[in-house]
Amino acid sequence: MDFVAVDWGTSNRRVFEIAGGVxxxxxxxxxxxxxxxxxxxxxxxxxxAAGGAPVLLAGMIGSNRGWVEVPYxxxxxxxxxxxxxxxxxxxxxxxxxxxSYSDNIAADxxxxxxxxxxxxxxxxxxxxxxxxxxxxxxxxxxxxxxRINRFRTVMTGDVFAALKAKSILSDLLQGEAGTGPAFVAxxxxxxxxxxxxxxxxxxxxxxxxxxxAKEDAASYVSGLLIGxxxxxxxxxxREPIVPVIGTAALSERFAVALDRAGRTARxxxxxxxxxxxxxxxxxxxx
Amino acid sequence: MDFVAVDWGTSNRRVFEIAGGVxxxxxxxxxxxxxxxxxxxxxxxxxxAAGGAPVLLAGMIGSNRGWVEVPYxxxxxxxxxxxxxxxxxxxxxxxxxxxSYSDNIAADxxxxxxxxxxxxxxxxxxxxxxxxxxxxxxxxxxxxxxRINRFRTVMTGDVFAALKAKSILSDLLQGEAGTGPAFVAxxxxxxxxxxxxxxxxxxxxxxxxxxxAKEDAASYVSGLLIGxxxxxxxxxxREPIVPVIGTAALSERFAVALDRAGRTARxxxxxxxxxxxxxxxxxxxx
Numbered sequence: 001m002d003f004v005a006v007d008w009g010t011s012n013r014r015v016f017e018i019a020g021g022v023x024x025x026x027x028x029x030x031x032x033x034x035x036x037x038x039x040x041x042x043x044x045x046x047x048x049a050a051g052g053a054p055v056l057l058a059g060m061i062g063s064n065r066g067w068v069e070v071p072y073x074x075x076x077x078x079x080x081x082x083x084x085x086x087x088x089x090x091x092x093x094x095x096x097x098x099x100s101y102s103d104n105i106a107a108d109x110x111x112x113x114x115x116x117x118x119x120x121x122x123x124x125x126x127x128x129x130x131x132x133x134x135x136x137x138x139x140x141x142x143x144x145x146x147r148i149n150r151f152r153t154v155m156t157g158d159v160f161a162a163l164k165a166k167s168i169l170s171d172l173l174q175g176e177a178g179t180g181p182a183f184v185a186x187x188x189x190x191x192x193x194x195x196x197x198x199x200x201x202x203x204x205x206x207x208x209x210x211x212x213a214k215e216d217a218a219s220y221v222s223g224l225l226i227g228x229x230x231x232x233x234x235x236x237x238r239e240p241i242v243p244v245i246g247t248a249a250l251s252e253r254f255a256v257a258l259d260r261a262g263r264t265a266r267x268x269x270x271x272x273x274x275x276x277x278x279x280x281x282x283x284x285x286x
Numbered sequence: 287m288d289f290v291a292v293d294w295g296t297s298n299r300r301v302f303e304i305a306g307g308v309x310x311x312x313x314x315x316x317x318x319x320x321x322x323x324x325x326x327x328x329x330x331x332x333x334x335a336a337g338g339a340p341v342l343l344a345g346m347i348g349s350n351r352g353w354v355e356v357p358y359x360x361x362x363x364x365x366x367x368x369x370x371x372x373x374x375x376x377x378x379x380x381x382x383x384x385x386s387y388s389d390n391i392a393a394d395x396x397x398x399x400x401x402x403x404x405x406x407x408x409x410x411x412x413x414x415x416x417x418x419x420x421x422x423x424x425x426x427x428x429x430x431x432x433r434i435n436r437f438r439t440v441m442t443g444d445v446f447a448a449l450k451a452k453s454i455l456s457d458l459l460q461g462e463a464g465t466g467p468a469f470v471a472x473x474x475x476x477x478x479x480x481x482x483x484x485x486x487x488x489x490x491x492x493x494x495x496x497x498x499a500k501e502d503a504a505s506y507v508s509g510l511l512i513g514x515x516x517x518x519x520x521x522x523x524r525e526p527i528v529p530v531i532g533t534a535a536l537s538e539r540f541a542v543a544l545d546r547a548g549r550t551a552r553x554x555x556x557x558x559x560x561x562x563x564x565x566x567x568x569x570x571x572x
Contacts, residue, residue, distance in 0.1 A: 072495070100495055107488050107491040108491045153488070154484045155454070155483045156483055159448075162445075162448040162449055162452045165448065166447065166452060167445065167448045194480025196482060198518050200441050205393040205439070206393040208350070208386075209358070209388055209395065225483070
């Protein structure tokens with residue numbers, strides 16, 4: 001056993017036992033930071049199960065709602081800066097810091113995505129340029145000289161969930177969001193129009209006026225939000241190929257949206273990237 | 287007693303008894319369409335309390351969740367079109383239709399705001415041009431030749447409520463939203479940037495990075511959303527003075543935002559406009 005890497009998020013937790021540079025066992029449960037009652041006890045159990053191997057934790061576990069708050073490393077940040085800022089909360093138990101970005105206009109933070117970026121770089125799957133990391137709080141990350149140079153978070157998934165939970169669109173958003181023609185139509189509209197707060201209401205109006213099917217609303221709104229995100233994320237960048245790091249289902253949606261924007265997605269598996277990133281960070285801390 | 291005008295919305299209901307062209311009594315309660323259990327019975331009580339006078343109902347009572355669904359009148363629609371489309375559900379009991387707009391690109395609907403627009407026109411408070419009707423689903427309405435020519439709904443209030451109820455910003459949005467410097471800063475940002483889904487997350491990042499006070503977040507987000515709405519609503523219109531029909535508190539926020547956009551708000555009391563509109567419609571149905 002080399003070490004145990006833990007992707008400890010808000011809702012879920014994934015544990016990867018790593019030996020000889022490869023994953024030998026994985027476990028996943030719902031003990032994210034909002035559910036976990038005993039961080040220290042759980043970490044002790046994880047170590048014990050791995051024969052006392054070192055443990056490296058990443059993600060929201062290092063946030064102000066997690067176990068021990070670990071300060072962000074300011075961008076530009078690459079492997080050496082991030083590895084140097086790992087906080088060893090106990091001998092053999094480290095927490096990876098997040099990365100922050102700020103200038104006179106923008107301010108942003110990430111926790112966990114930086115590991116996947118470093119992993120994708122280590123795997124040779126991405127290089128300098130723009131990459132996307134879709135999610136509840138999707139990140140668009142500019143890599144320069146192998147470091148995270150700046151980035152921007154777009155609240156797409158969170159806003160979709162909030163609209164679904166409590167808004168005039170709630171009843172229309174309960175269905176499954178597909179990737180068919182309604183999704184593509186939403187993407188095209190989202191790419192072209194920055195007036196999201198108005199376009200969202202028109203979804204309801206179209207259904208009321210019989211111009212759109214209720215069953216298509218969830219797909220259309222998903223497309224509208226993702227199209228808007230892609231438009232924001234691409235900004236003035238001109239990369240023809242944009243790596244997308246994430247889960248298969250979400251990456252596929254972004255691949256469709258990037259295609260509509262005239263770009264090509266290069267899908268990178270988020271779990272592979274996470275493991276490679278943790279191996280790289282662990283190696284660099286020694 | 288001339289008649290009774292009822293503004294019957296989603297959550298609330300306001301009753302105005304009108305005699306000699308002026309309001310002689312008003313009542314307000316929480317029996318909006320989502321709470322009211324007996325539309326016919328309540329209307330009978332309202333009539334009885336007014337000595338059997340005719341009753342004219344407007345707002346969501348005519349929607350598919352209300353008492354009797356009354357079809358929208360397609361814009362362009364003025365007093366004569368709207369009055370002609372009042373549906374008499376019983377002798378002496380009428381429901382005002384809403385107004386719809388659609389073309390190849392846009393689709394939109396309103397129910398209730400059209401009464402206030404007709405009233406503001408009847409009062410001489412507005413003429414041809416652009417006007418704003420802020421609210422949970424704020425309307426930006428273009429009046430031409432005294433008719434509602436086209437309009438656009440912006441989901442500002444609804445999105446603010448959804449973000450407050452369920453999103454990463456929930457805890458930051460529980461405070462009161464003021465109109466001080468944080469609100470103005472949000473307005474300026476919202477006016478200048480169409481990338482709302484990214485700007486929203488930066489509110490949280492600024493607080494985490496110590497660049498903004500948690501107490502200012504609700505004001506800033508309110509400003510950001512209203513600035514974005516004003517930018518959408520103004521579009522390419524050039525009117526230096528924009529009438530704002532609504533409640534005093536909300537109109538004041540939009541007056542600040544319009545000022546930041548280099549325009550001047552002309553505040554029109556929404557209740558006065560409603561009463562004048564219902565008197566005009568009732569008169570035109572005879």
